[in-house]
Amino acid sequence: MSARRTATLREPAHSPAVTRRLLRRLEAQHPSAFTELIYRNPYELLAATMLSAQCTDERVNQVTPRLFARYPTPAALAAATPEALEPQIQPTGFYRAKSRSLVGMARALVEHHNGEVPPDLDALVQLPGVGRKTANVVLGHALGVPGLPVDRHVLRVANRLGIASSADPVVVERQLGAALPKARWVVASDTLILHGRRICKPRPLCDRCRARSQCRYITDGGGISPARGGSRTQRQAGRKRAR
Numbered sequence: 001m002s003a004r005r006t007a008t009l010r011e012p013a014h015s016p017a018v019t020r021r022l023l024r025r026l027e028a029q030h031p032s033a034f035t036e037l038i039y040r041n042p043y044e045l046l047a048a049t050m051l052s053a054q055c056t057d058e059r060v061n062q063v064t065p066r067l068f069a070r071y072p073t074p075a076a077l078a079a080a081t082p083e084a085l086e087p088q089i090q091p092t093g094f095y096r097a098k099s100r101s102l103v104g105m106a107r108a109l110v111e112h113h114n115g116e117v118p119p120d121l122d123a124l125v126q127l128p129g130v131g132r133k134t135a136n137v138v139l140g141h142a143l144g145v146p147g148l149p150v151d152r153h154v155l156r157v158a159n160r161l162g163i164a165s166s167a168d169p170v171v172v173e174r175q176l177g178a179a180l181p182k183a184r185w186v187v188a189s190d191t192l193i194l195h196g197r198r199i200c201k202p203r204p205l206c207d208r209c210r211a212r213s214q215c216r217y218i219t220d221g222g223g224i225s226p227a228r229g230g231s232r233t234q235r236q237a238g239r240k241r242a243r
């Protein structure tokens with residue numbers, strides 16, 4: 001068995017009960033954890049999440065009010081051309097690819113889903129430019145369907161804590177999802193993301209962390225942290241699947 005496959009199959013160091021306890025502590029530390037993207041409906045969150053790739057939520061929030069005023073529905077966006085969209089989203093970076101994805105996403109919604117965002121993971125990931133992480137963000141925050149988005153912050157924090165053990169976002173999503181009730185998936189993801197942004201950064205501020213007494217990064221260096229270990233191939237595969 002390859003080293004990558006062996007790593008992917010490792011079980012988390014902590015039991016589901018400890019996982020739930022550690023997440024409760026972090027939820028208490030970050031009681032306001034929620035997506036920082038501003039949106040009014042599933043379509044707007046889908047577009048905003050697509051724009052947030054390689055960009056801060058703050059910058060996306062500066063661009064989207066004007067964008068959604070001009071294209072308030074999937075049908076309106078579907079009628080646009082990527083070239084017309086480019087200058088409006090340029091501040092978010094990678095604007096040519098994002099313009100193509102946004103218009104393609106809108107056209108697919110109109111063509112296959114009556115202009116609505118489908119509340120279904122498999123249908124969402126069929127949309128142009130929509131990966132599993134983006135689909136889970138929209139499901140969990142705007143459609144009332146349990147979703148557990150795994151981004152680079154969730155990957156790093158969960159592996160350091162020992163509540164997950166893989167550089168592959170899909171595996172980490174499965175491991176966390178198995179340890180938590182579905183009703184807690186969204187808040188768990190939001191909490192880990194905020195913890196990763198504020199405390200468990202690439203250079204972690206462990207003295208400010210409420211989970212430190214049972215964190216494997218401290219107690220025995222357990223877990224596979226994409227920030228510390230894993231092969232380049234693992235990390236590249238992880239980033240691709242986290243989109």
Ligand code: SF4
Nearest residue numbers: 200204206209212215
């Ligand atoms: S103790 Fe340190 S490494 Fe562990 S989760 Fe907290 S901040 Fe991250």
